[in-house]
Amino acid sequence: MLLVFRWLLRIASVLIVLVVLAVLGVYYLASRSLPDYNKQLEVAGLTSEIRILRDHSDVPHIFADRSDDAAVFFGLGYAHTQDRLWQMTVMRRTAQGRLSEVFGAATLPVDKLLRRFDIYSLARSSVEAQDADSLAALEAYSAGVNARLAEINASALGRGAPEMFLFNAPISPWRPEDSIAILKLMAVQLSGQAEEEILRARTSLLLKDEQRLRDLLPDMPGTGLAALPQYASLFPEAGFVHHAGSAPALPAHPLSPFQPRALAGASNAWAAAPSRSATGGTLLANDPHLGLTAPAIWYLARLELSSGGIIGATIPGMPLMLVGRSESLGWGLTSSYLDDQDVFIEEINPDNREEYRTPEGFKPFVTRRSIIKIKDETPITLTLHNTENGPVLPSSFRNVGTVTPAGHVAALAWTALDPKDTSMSAALRIMRAQSIDEALAASALYIAPSQNLTLADKTDIALKTIGAMPRRAASSESKGRLPARGWLAENRWQGYFPPTANPEFIRPAGGIVGNTNNKLLERPFPLHVSYDWGDSQRIQRWQRLMQGRKAHSRESFVEAQLDITSATARTLLPLVAADLWFTGEAAPDGTPERRRQIALNLLAGWTGSMNEHLPEPLIYAAWMRFLQERIIRDELGPLAEEFTHMEPLFIERVFRDIEGAGVWCNIIQSSATETCADIARLSLDDALIWLDEVYGTSIEALRWGDAHEATHDHPVLGEVPLLRYFVNIRQSTSGGDNTLMRGRTRGTGPEPFQNVHAAGYRGVYDFTDPDSSIFITSTGQSGHPLSRHYDDLAQLWRRGEYITMSLDEGLARAASVGETILRPKQE
Numbered sequence: 001m002l003l004v005f006r007w008l009l010r011i012a013s014v015l016i017v018l019v020v021l022a023v024l025g026v027y028y029l030a031s032r033s034l035p036d037y038n039k040q041l042e043v044a045g046l047t048s049e050i051r052i053l054r055d056h057s058d059v060p061h062i063f064a065d066r067s068d069d070a071a072v073f074f075g076l077g078y079a080h081t082q083d084r085l086w087q088m089t090v091m092r093r094t095a096q097g098r099l100s101e102v103f104g105a106a107t108l109p110v111d112k113l114l115r116r117f118d119i120y121s122l123a124r125s126s127v128e129a130q131d132a133d134s135l136a137a138l139e140a141y142s143a144g145v146n147a148r149l150a151e152i153n154a155s156a157l158g159r160g161a162p163e164m165f166l167f168n169a170p171i172s173p174w175r176p177e178d179s180i181a182i183l184k185l186m187a188v189q190l191s192g193q194a195e196e197e198i199l200r201a202r203t204s205l206l207l208k209d210e211q212r213l214r215d216l217l218p219d220m221p222g223t224g225l226a227a228l229p230q231y232a233s234l235f236p237e238a239g240f241v242h243h244a245g246s247a248p249a250l251p252a253h254p255l256s257p258f259q260p261r262a263l264a265g266a267s268n269a270w271a272a273a274p275s276r277s278a279t280g281g282t283l284l285a286n287d288p289h290l291g292l293t294a295p296a297i298w299y300l301a302r303l304e305l306s307s308g309g310i311i312g313a314t315i316p317g318m319p320l321m322l323v324g325r326s327e328s329l330g331w332g333l334t335s336s337y338l339d340d341q342d343v344f345i346e347e348i349n350p351d352n353r354e355e356y357r358t359p360e361g362f363k364p365f366v367t368r369r370s371i372i373k374i375k376d377e378t379p380i381t382l383t384l385h386n387t388e389n390g391p392v393l394p395s396s397f398r399n400v401g402t403v404t405p406a407g408h409v410a411a412l413a414w415t416a417l418d419p420k421d422t423s424m425s426a427a428l429r430i431m432r433a434q435s436i437d438e439a440l441a442a443s444a445l446y447i448a449p450s451q452n453l454t455l456a457d458k459t460d461i462a463l464k465t466i467g468a469m470p471r472r473a474a475s476s477e478s479k480g481r482l483p484a485r486g487w488l489a490e491n492r493w494q495g496y497f498p499p500t501a502n503p504e505f506i507r508p509a510g511g512i513v514g515n516t517n518n519k520l521l522e523r524p525f526p527l528h529v530s531y532d533w534g535d536s537q538r539i540q541r542w543q544r545l546m547q548g549r550k551a552h553s554r555e556s557f558v559e560a561q562l563d564i565t566s567a568t569a570r571t572l573l574p575l576v577a578a579d580l581w582f583t584g585e586a587a588p589d590g591t592p593e594r595r596r597q598i599a600l601n602l603l604a605g606w607t608g609s610m611n612e613h614l615p616e617p618l619i620y621a622a623w624m625r626f627l628q629e630r631i632i633r634d635e636l637g638p639l640a641e642e643f644t645h646m647e648p649l650f651i652e653r654v655f656r657d658i659e660g661a662g663v664w665c666n667i668i669q670s671s672a673t674e675t676c677a678d679i680a681r682l683s684l685d686d687a688l689i690w691l692d693e694v695y696g697t698s699i700e701a702l703r704w705g706d707a708h709e710a711t712h713d714h715p716v717l718g719e720v721p722l723l724r725y726f727v728n729i730r731q732s733t734s735g736g737d738n739t740l741m742r743g744r745t746r747g748t749g750p751e752p753f754q755n756v757h758a759a760g761y762r763g764v765y766d767f768t769d770p771d772s773s774i775f776i777t778s779t780g781q782s783g784h785p786l787s788r789h790y791d792d793l794a795q796l797w798r799r800g801e802y803i804t805m806s807l808d809e810g811l812a813r814a815a816s817v818g819e820t821i822l823r824p825k826q827e
Helices: 002-031 069-096 100-117 119-129 132-155 176-190 193-206 210-216 397-403 423-432 436-445 538-547 554-561 567-576 592-604 616-642 648-656 658-665 676-695 794-798 809-814
Strands: 039-043 050-054 060-064 266-272 283-291 299-305 308-314 323-326 329-335 341-349 352-358 361-364 366-372 380-386 408-414 451-457 461-466 504-506 512-515 709-712 729-732 743-745 755-759 761-766 774-777 818-824
Touching: 050 069, 050 809, 060 069, 060 809, 069 100, 069 119, 069 132, 069 176, 069 299, 069 818, 100 366, 100 380, 119 176, 132 176, 132 423, 176 423, 193 210, 193 341, 193 397, 193 616, 210 648, 210 658, 266 451, 266 461, 266 538, 266 554, 266 755, 283 323, 283 329, 283 451, 283 554, 299 774, 308 761, 308 774, 323 761, 329 436, 397 408, 423 436, 436 451, 436 461, 436 504, 451 512, 461 512, 512 538, 538 554, 538 567, 554 761, 567 616, 567 648, 592 616, 592 676, 616 648, 616 658, 616 676, 648 658, 648 676, 658 676, 729 794, 774 794
Parallel strands: 039 818, 060 299, 709 755
Antiparallel strands: 050 060, 050 818, 266 283, 266 329, 266 512, 283 755, 283 761, 299 308, 308 323, 323 329, 329 451, 341 352, 341 408, 352 361, 366 380, 451 461, 461 504, 709 729, 743 755, 761 774
16 A cells, blocks of 8 residues: 555646646747847847837837938837737738638638728738838838848747747738738728628618618717608519528627627727816817727837837837827827718629629629638638629628628629728828828828828927818618619719818817717718718717816826716606606615615616716616616517617607607517516516626625726637636626716627726826826737736726826836847847
């Protein structure tokens, strides 16, 4: 027995030693790719010395001798590759439609869709459209990336990123078209107008009453729109009504750039003129919203260009300061929701399926073949078709197959598919501008993705929608709101409006401009800009905060940026609970009636603050979720699953019974006639049962932050057992779907209130004292999980804190974590 024990002990000891050695080996290999920020390196091809000074938060401050802009962009490319090589290569592969070469069949649906759009070829053809300065910047940036890649190979630096050991794939040299392709990939993420058209068509096939369609998909408040035709009337012989409620979904892989409707682009930005500033200088605040990831998509940097220093947020893979400031100008971006996409239904020639109908008769599709290589599987060949309107879509794209009649296909017109896209040149010019007038002039070259550009220089402020606005005929039958018949000339685009037609608000008399993705203005079609906007709620709270003070300061702008009061809750709760607040004596403990009374008592005293420590936000959010589900499920059936988030305007219309909208509360399948008070009570009971099942605690002990957890997940390793605990960053957060500090909820699955889409970057710029400006990102600068800068900014971001955004080199050097010096290699 003793002998057996000794052998078991020896075996256990050997296993422990082997495990320890394996862990040490893995750590060694992974840590090899941690960049050394304190070094000097000779690099071939450089014309001047480059200094990359890392401040205490690992923000690179990049300088070059003789104000050599090309060298500065070289340094940015080098710094991006030091910290975010994996992110850059994955984004490039996504744009190329080549994810499956590394990740196998799981990403094949993503590659198939992106090959149809062919954005990488369009990026390549757009290179020659850039101006000379922009092309020089792209080439220098690419050279900086490739210099770091060469260093990784020469010095065996752990393949550049730990993920490379798990997903090994050759990395080709970086090229200018790669950067342009990533900008186009951002357009894929931020564009949702096609889905709005398709969803409106699908819904109209189920709701025969046009008024009920307007209830569920309401226009933003303002002047009404002339009635549209019923979608079914455009194709009277089609038989798609019966399957309008079900279809395959978009690719759900974490690397897919195709966002669901509820998670399209969002952002906040506002600016104050000196007349509305407590210090007599201009102010600008900006917080663009994108899907949360680890690391964050944003990367902070400072560049010392010949035009002066600039500091702000970049996206690795591009030589752009997308949002930020110089000494004299600040610029911010918000999604404009300009209608830059149209779906066209193309009729196939019944005698020749390789042709489609045009205003001039049948013409052949433009056809190309594309081979997709798949890891561990046989490559597949796609046959892709294009029409004069755009690429032909698969029936699964945004469920377009459910509204495509037999004998037809759908095609997409989209400004981001412009083969001579000069958006990169426009963005590079904007970040070099010294005044709002220079920036506005530079924005004329911008095409896609359309944005609202908010500007502040030393004395003035402005807001302008930038991006190409399609010129539609006034006689367009769908006005861009429904898929249109592609063979009718009146439905087709007639080029773009000139940039001067885009909305602009320059030096406003009131001294304040801002945008929360809200409706900007009311203009008749076709100069309408859009019918589908991104916000009707946050704008109400913003307007109140801005007009509540005569003069603003950096602190008041921060306060607004971090505001967690829901104007939506303040509006809807008095309506929905109007007949429920007071129900007589207290019900017995443990009964559904008692739980309902406790919840209503809590909500009655609630201010609408979506504070992570309170129970009321969770009760409210769950109630509204179950309420909308009960209201729409009987009319829409499976299509109700597309409405994943509560639509405030719809609920308000129903409970105010605007234009008969109260009829939604009656359940069609029941013999009784239900009132809205009945549905409100039943849905509250549903919500309370769900909360008890999920959290198993008293109503008073519920906590919004437990449900509204920010999910900064690694897109690839985030679901791998064990590894996910090292690479994912999870945080309890305040805010919600409709607060200025927006934390958009997932809306689906077992954890519908997880915070998945929020401000990955926040910045507030004060031009009275520019170096007192502040900014923050949601995770950290490094993409390496072993780096202390992987998540060092995450807790600051969660608490609503910032770091200094200064162009003072001395301040950056005072607590720097290192300095990299790149020198021309001596031949």
